[in-house]
Each structure stands twice: as C-alpha cells, then as structure tokens.
Amino acid sequence: MVLLSRIAYAGCLLLALISSPGTLRAQGPASDAEAGAARTDTRTDDDAGVGRLIAALLGDTPLERDLRQLTREIGGRATGSEANRRSVEWALARFRQVGVSAREEPFAGNLPPMAKQNSFDVVSKIKIDEVKNAVNQALKEVFQRFDLKGTNSSIELDDKQAKLVLGSADEYKLKAVIDILQSKLVKRGVSLKALEYGAVVPAAKASVRQTISIQQGIPVEKAREIVKIIKKTKLKVQVAIQADSVRVSGKDRDTLQEVIALLKEQDLGIDMQFENYR
Numbered sequence: 001m002v003l004l005s006r007i008a009y010a011g012c013l014l015l016a017l018i019s020s021p022g023t024l025r026a027q028g029p030a031s032d033a034e035a036g037a038a039r040t041d042t043r044t045d046d047d048a049g050v051g052r053l054i055a056a057l058l059g060d061t062p063l064e065r066d067l068r069q070l071t072r073e074i075g076g077r078a079t080g081s082e083a084n085r086r087s088v089e090w091a092l093a094r095f096r097q098v099g100v101s102a103r104e105e106p107f108a109g110n111l112p113p114m115a116k117q118n119s120f121d122v123v124s125k126i127k128i129d130e131v132k133n134a135v136n137q138a139l140k141e142v143f144q145r146f147d148l149k150g151t152n153s154s155i156e157l158d159d160k161q162a163k164l165v166l167g168s169a170d171e172y173k174l175k176a177v178i179d180i181l182q183s184k185l186v187k188r189g190v191s192l193k194a195l196e197y198g199a200v201v202p203a204a205k206a207s208v209r210q211t212i213s214i215q216q217g218i219p220v221e222k223a224r225e226i227v228k229i230i231k232k233t234k235l236k237v238q239v240a241i242q243a244d245s246v247r248v249s250g251k252d253r254d255t256l257q258e259v260i261a262l263l264k265e266q267d268l269g270i271d272m273q274f275e276n277y278r
Helices: 002-018 032-058 062-074 082-097 128-144 171-187 220-232 253-265
Strands: 118-123 154-158 163-168 195-203 207-214 238-242 245-250 273-275
Touching: 062 082, 082 238, 118 253, 128 154, 128 171, 163 171, 171 195, 171 207, 220 238, 220 245, 220 253, 245 253
Parallel strands: none
Antiparallel strands: 118 245, 118 273, 154 163, 163 207, 195 207, 238 245
C-alpha cells in the first residue's frame, strides 16, 4: 500500500513536471537564435524538474524511512522466523497508523520443517545493586582518608535515573573521590566503560560536583555499528536491532561463537555481554 502510494505520487509528480508551463513553448516560426534560446531554457527547466523529482523520491520520505526500518532494524525475514513475526507486527501497526484496517490471518498450508535457529543477544547491562555496594565501600574509604577530611566529599546514587553525583571541595579532591569509586566499581565487577562523565561544575559552599551517567542498554548508534561489523564478515548469520540490544541468529553454533569472539575484540566504548544463548 505504501509502495503503491509512493509510485502513484512519483507518477503524478513526473506528469506535473512534464506538463509544467515552464517546459512549453509558443508554436509558430522562429529564428535560429530564438530556437536556440528556447532549447536552452527547456534544458534548464528540465534539469531543474529532474532535480526536484530525484529529491522528492530519494529524500527523507515515509517510504525511505519504512525501508530503512525493515532492512536495518528488523533484517532478514525468513518464513516462520522471529524476524518474520516482528515484521508482521510492524506492518499491522503501520497500516493502522495510516487508517487502513488490517489483520493477520493464520497460514493454512503445510510448511516444510525449518532448520533450528540458534541465537544470542548482545546487551549492555549494569547491575545497580553492585553499583550500590561499590558506592557504600567508596564512602567508607572517603570518610577515613585523612586528605579528604573536611572537604565535604560525597557520592550519591540515583538508581532510577541511573546516575551518580560526586562532590568535593575542589577538582583535585574530586578526582581523588572518583579514583576511589572507580577502584570499588572494578572490584564489584562493574565495567568503567559504562560510565559517562559530565562536566565539573561549581556547587554550594565553594565546592564542585560532577554527574556520572551509567549506561544501561546499547545506544542505537552503537547497535548499528555492531550490525555493520558483523555483516562485514559475510558470516551466515542474521542480525537485528531489538530496542537496546542486538540479536544474532544462525543455524551453526560455531559461527555464532565466531561472532562473539569477534565482538569481544572490538573496542566500541561500551561494555558488552552476551546473553540468551540458545
């Protein structure tokens, strides 16, 4: 439906361009100079019209966005596969969004048995409980450190917002507090790649503070980078972005292990784990 609408739109646009008054010329005898000028004007109008047509068809259109979502986020859609199920759900939602009544009907025929698909998910999850433990241990050391006494140093965890707020008397003391926290996080098995540091800003009572965000889930740009890395290998696997994770599926378990080993070698600036291997 969307494709037919886009084709109809393109056809109408093309007809409009062809029949545009700017490309028509008065009939009747004309001198060579007039004829040459008319041809030049016609080519100019035609070139501009073609440019407008290309921009309309290849620009940021609903069709282009739909195709990008189907190919990049849902990926290959073999019959009976998980990606096929997601594509059906996406299509139903898309039709309803544009006001078209649509429903899914069960397939009544007999499909040949499909080869078993194995899969795993690439995720980036931080255990907040371990972060809490690290914060408590860090605070104990901060309060015991002689060089930090009287500096009003603090570490606060907002687990709902997944962020830390650290404060101290000055940037030098704040750096010492951060070093303590980092050492405790590492001991609790929390990767420092999950931390995103904000700017150091002035705070009350001539102190400074810094907010550290805790990355939960794989950002979209990183997920696309993972997909690109895997597809570049030409390995026989399917890759699909699922919200804040990436699913990799394939028939051969050894091939999936190759993908895991490959991703472990990459430095994407995020901590990755591999879950739901089945």
